[in-house]
Amino acid sequence: MPELPEVETVRNGLAPRLVGRRISGVTLRRPDLRFPLPVDFAERLTGRQIIDVGRRAKYLLITCDDGTVLLSHLGMSGRYSFTPTVPAGAHDHVQFELSDGARLVYSDPRRFGFMDLVDNTATLDNNRYLAGLGIEPLGNALSGSYLSQMMKPRKRPVKSALLDQRIIAGIGNIYACEALFRAGLSPRRSAHTIAGKRADRLAAAIRAVLEEAIAAGGSSLKDFAGTDGALGYFQHGFQVYDRAGEDCVNDGCNARIGRIIQAGRSSFYCPSCQR
DNA sequence: AACAAGACCTGCATGC
DNA sequence: TGCATGCAGGTCTTGT
Numbered sequence: 001m002p003e004l005p006e007v008e009t010v011r012n013g014l015a016p017r018l019v020g021r022r023i024s025g026v027t028l029r030r031p032d033l034r035f036p037l038p039v040d041f042a043e044r045l046t047g048r049q050i051i052d053v054g055r056r057a058k059y060l061l062i063t064c065d066d067g068t069v070l071l072s073h074l075g076m077s078g079r080y081s082f083t084p085t086v087p088a089g090a091h092d093h094v095q096f097e098l099s100d101g102a103r104l105v106y107s108d109p110r111r112f113g114f115m116d117l118v119d120n121t122a123t124l125d126n127n128r129y130l131a132g133l134g135i136e137p138l139g140n141a142l143s144g145s146y147l148s149q150m151m152k153p154r155k156r157p158v159k160s161a162l163l164d165q166r167i168i169a170g171i172g173n174i175y176a177c178e179a180l181f182r183a184g185l186s187p188r189r190s191a192h193t194i195a196g197k198r199a200d201r202l203a204a205a206i207r208a209v210l211e212e213a214i215a216a217g218g219s220s221l222k223d224f225a226g227t228d229g230a231l232g233y234f235q236h237g238f239q240v241y242d243r244a245g246e247d248c249v250n251d252g253c254n255a256r257i258g259r260i261i262q263a264g265r266s267s268f269y270c271p272s273c274q275r
Numbered sequence: 276a277a278c279a280a281g282a283c284c285t286g287c288a289t290g291c
Numbered sequence: 292t293g294c295a296t297g298c299a300g301g302t303c304t305t306g307t
Contacts, residue, residue: 003300034283034302058301076301077285091285110284112301129302156278165302172300221300241300263279266298 004170005213015053025097034114057169067120075112133169144200151191159187160263179205181240186274187267240268
């Protein structure tokens with residue numbers, strides 16, 4: 001799935017084409033994504049005008065004029081497109097008709113994505129999916145001291161702690177690997193040892209890699225693309241992710257990138273540069 | 276409280 | 292060619 005930079009790229013593609021438009025129709029070609037949609041999903045959205053397209057962690061937040069917010073998580077393979085195929089593909093699950101005649105389709109082969117509706121923007125933070133999320137990594141809250149404070153009680157590997165959305169929300173497997181490489185920290189290192197300068201380095205690395213990835217339009221692996229079909233190109237900037245067996249990019253390092261499994265996910269790292 | 280493992284899905288690359 | 296296996300950008304639930 002799209003991690004934070006990919007979701008932000010989707011948001012950037014959706015916002016100019018949605019804000020100000022009215023939703024004139026909603027078609028559920030498949031009412032169960034990962035979880036069942038609210039039973040009155042289509043009714044609550046039809047006729048509403050969209051006033052904002054935002055993001056929290058990896059969730060898109062589409063706000064309507066009556067305060068209703070559509071939450072959309074892309075799972076691993078979710079995608080929005082304004083240029084749907086005709087007839088609809090097997091994995092085109094939700095279709096939105098817009099007042100300007102445009103048609104927006106959500107497709108998701110693996111159906112790990114899901115949507116929810118919140119009645120009112122004021123209660124957004126109480127939503128079951130949003131309530132437990134940690135800080136936004138691109139906001140002012142991310143700092144070395146925040147990291148060291150949060151990592152202190154945790155003994156698990158720092159890599160899996162970075163994937164814990166209750167600590168920092170929005171980092172996924174790619175950017176966790178890339179941030180640890182940039183910070184020179186082993187993914188195996190116990191989280192509670194992330195303090196002081198190590199924590200400062202990690203905070204800076206997280207921020208930098210996410211910002212660079214957003215500037216590149218995200219990473220396009222299997223089929224991630226922006227809403228206009230354009231591919232992101234940050235995958236060309238990967239220094240360790242999916243590079244097992246290849247040479248470390250650092251000057252003077254002769255090591256090869258390794259791959260280990262942590263908490264069921266692949267971690268890619270340089271055994272020499274990351275300690 | 277923290278954490279690992281399992282579950283949920285489909286599609287693709289690889290090897291026999 | 293067909294089939295089995297393992298892998299994939301995530302997160303919720305269960306059990307220790």
